[in-house]
Amino acid sequence: MRSSLNYLLCSATVFALGACASTHPYPARLPMMVDTDLKSVYVPCRIEPTKKDPNHIACAPEAYVSPLVWDGVNNSLFRPLARVFAVDPAGEAVNVNAFDEVPDSAWFTNRIGTHPITVEELQRGACEPALMLDDENAGDGTWVIDQGKPNGASPGFRVNLPGKGKYMFKADSKEQPERPSAASVIGAAVYHNVGFYTSCEQIVYFKPSMLKLTPGLRFEDNSGIERDFDQKALQKVLDVAAKKGDRIRMQASAWLPGRLLGPFQYDGKRRDDPNDVINHEDRRELRGGRILAAWLHHFDAREQNSMDSWIADDKKNPDSSPGYVRHYYLDTSDCLGSEWDWDEISRRLGHSYLLDWGDIGSDFITLGTRIRPWERLRRSPGHEIFGYYGVDEFVPDEWKNEYPNPSFSRMSEHDGAWMARILARFTPEMVQTLAKMGEFSKPDNTDYLARVLEGRLVKILERYLTRTSPISDLRVEGTRLCGTDLVARRGLRAPAAFRYSAHMASAKGELLSGPDLAVEDRGNGDFCVNLPAVPEHYVHVSLADGLARGRLIAHLYGPQEGRGYLLAGIERPDPGAP
Template sequence: MHSSRARCLLALVALVALVAMTAGSVAASASGQSGPRFYADDPIWRDNDRVVDVRRAREIKLDDYYDFIENSLTRPGDRSKIRALNVNTLDEVPDSSWFTNRIGRRDMSVAELVTGPDRPVTFSGAWTIVRGKNRGFQPGFRAVDPADPTGTVYQLEVDPPGHPEMATGAEVIGTAFYHAFGYHTVDVYLTTIDPNRLRIAPDATIRDANGRRPFTHGDLQEILKNAARRSDGRIRVSAERFLDGDDMGRFEYHGTRDDDPNDIYPHEHRRELRGSRVFAAWLNHDDSRAVNTMVMRHRDNGKRYLKYYIVDFGSLLGSATRFADGPQSGREHALAVKPSLLTFLSFGLYVRPWLRAAPPEGPPAVGRFNADRFDPRAWVAEYPKAAYDNMRDDDAFWAARIVARFSDEDIRAIVSKARYSDPAATDALTNALIRRRDRIKDTWLTGVTPITDVRLAPDGTLTFDNVAVRHGVGSAASGYGLTWSRFDNASGIHAPLGAEVISEIPPATAPIESFGDADYVSVSIRVIASGPGWRPVTAYFRRTPRGWQTVGLDRELPASPAAGAGTSD
């Protein structure tokens, strides 16, 4: 009898539990969640994408022509403009095998910015050529410094005769900037070579149409003939270190690598690749494409993983490596159908607007680079890329905040790393970069509601940052509307705690007395400003023994976004 009652009671409990959980499941599904809104480890700042041993990866040989054709004539990748998939719950990019937060999350000294990925190396001035350079547009070769006991191989590349210091300068400047942004880059150094101190290793080879063959004195002369020489006969080169590890080829700006289990976010939906369009626009990196990337396989505690690099910045700023950028650079894709047809059919009487107003070339070491008519939204690379096309205002906002953190002094210091012999070149580049940075701040810091760094102190003090106001761009906020809620993390339901409260400027005070025992609370922050159709951002806080931890930030796109960026959520 006792047993029978207990069995019935248990069955009833089970049934109730089943109904309740099923209902909860349905509710969760209805709210679009398959789990809680926030997990215990949110917000993550490190994406552990080295967790699975990468055993089956092979070098992907990417064809430059195919990459151009595929991206110019088709639309590879997923073009749905969803929120970037690899951001954490604070709408930020965690560190990963693709990206390491640097100037975006912490202060960097000028010395650190200038050093970039470089190591403390010195070169003896003598070089032994070990291999020809078979890829890329810039003449060069691979060599070792005989005085270097490690035998590290460097790729040495020269400047074009008509533009001394241009390509090599762009290379070191680009490397320093992209490293500071957070990308993985390869250390590259400026040095000069004396042609008389170049030796060719007996086993040095180069590849021609008949296959690999010995590297000859004639091959070297061919390269040196096309190198800018200094008045003392020496040649300035950039020396890029060859990385340790296995070369796994390139990565594309769409899709994922089939052979990397850790690569689960489609590249066109990675924020650091979408947002890199803003960096490319700033630095006029119109040559940003798959061919200028690198994937290496490294080992970490015996486990193999792939690391993704952006490399080869010789075609940056005003440089097209072997000549100065043309007027089209950054203005129009190589294959723009409509203007091409108009030009062809009108026998050239139709003149593109950017051609009519093309800026002149600057000093020879600079090429064609300035800030005149620079429109960050209109800037394009040589050919389209899914990640660039998918960039939304929130991706651009993320990148623009990083750009905005470079002070005038930072920019000048990085440009000075190129050691231009003409001070006018340093001035021209610095001034153009400062003006372009300001244009990016104007454009992208106001693209979405510019609220960041929302914090709730244990005593209920709410602080946040209006990035646009701090940088003096956009409309000044006349106040902020704050709406507090208790938040059910399992169901995703907000329970408002009263009406909206207007606060003039942060800090504001939260109604902590009405939070009760809530584990999660949220605040919707509405910027009261004329002009942009900003939507409120919602910040989420989790109760912890030490106070309130900011665990989430929802930033919706404006109702009527400006052209050139994503619209749908």
């Protein structure tokens, strides 16, 4: 079996075994922590002519071109119509291991969800030291512009720096100065530290004299027309950019490694990637990404703002096999309150799709008399650069992106809770650091952004960590089962609100060692349960914190031949489940 197909087989096995109460739903081994889709594979070779070599041989997947408008039309119109007649039950995500987590893969790498990160790591994001730009000491004419920026909402150009590589420079808008570049840096740092692959994003301040324009450049605008990128076009970009003294402020995005293959899709699979065996809409990280997008108001989380890259084993030959496809999130510049040219649309973002059939039907039935949340929105005086990005009207489980996203639409309660458990690791101090990374010229904007980020995050945690169990970091320490309550750790409730309880049962559901086990509350959300020695080979330990409606069930193999308990699996049943 190759790659994540193992998940499908395991899921079927667990379902079959779980139907019989005398069997064990989890095997006596550690769960899958790393997906095999990171292993290199071979793909067929083909002739792919280039400007330099008409007989060029490529042994990598073919590039996918995503039309700018098609994805929106397809997901807003054709997909909803097709689903009316489709039999497509939305079950739980497939790529989840025995600990109810997502293994490291070509899509996602566990970072803040599994280990603490430093302030430096948070700020650095995906930027390795070699990718950091020295905008203070660069000499005149050392930043060579070799390409105009093709299409997109933000004007810009590409800079090629010897020894560092290529960077796409993008300017802020005059209507919302500093917000797009801040959103790019903050958003990319958040996505990276959560676990997604992103580009290295930086805010740079440079003198125009540092730029050197390569003659004869052309670029393609949003209408698909090729135009000259000359000194006049460059000056037009620099004129709209924010400034600090004699320096231009822009966002610099480092070029991704490998052979770029175009965007990934939020449904289906890449047919030319042997590692891609799970439908994308059934991947928990893509489903749970809806909650992350809601926090940052990343309404533009769509196909065009992603990228697949073929990472060949031979770094000198990016078109060669073997290799594997890595999947990136791109362009978070629309986060934190981006606005459209039409105020009516800007207000609706996050509350309603651009073409929202449900809202259209509701307005038809109510004759438009219902007051919508976006009608109550107001920009915060003095902080207009953030548009309608706020807290009061934010409802996490009702948030919508620009138009339906197939993965977001299939998000389950468990997918959302998984992402919320990761986001709970962002402390108030870390949120403050994120706001400072925007490098706003007005300190009031930094303070406002920190308040909104914290307020929206608290709403997300309140919604998703008080239903299914918020207990995480479960582990066996000697004769004790220990864990961390993320609601308590994040300080969402006073310590007196928690009443921890635990009991042990056999595989058949019979209580063992009395109704309750001794629980030691260590404070700050940490606790341990004493595990008694029992003759049972396989036991369940049910944990509750007295606050969340759901509980956690730990599956353990009992002590054998002097060895302690083995934690084999974790379940978070829906509230009210038997």
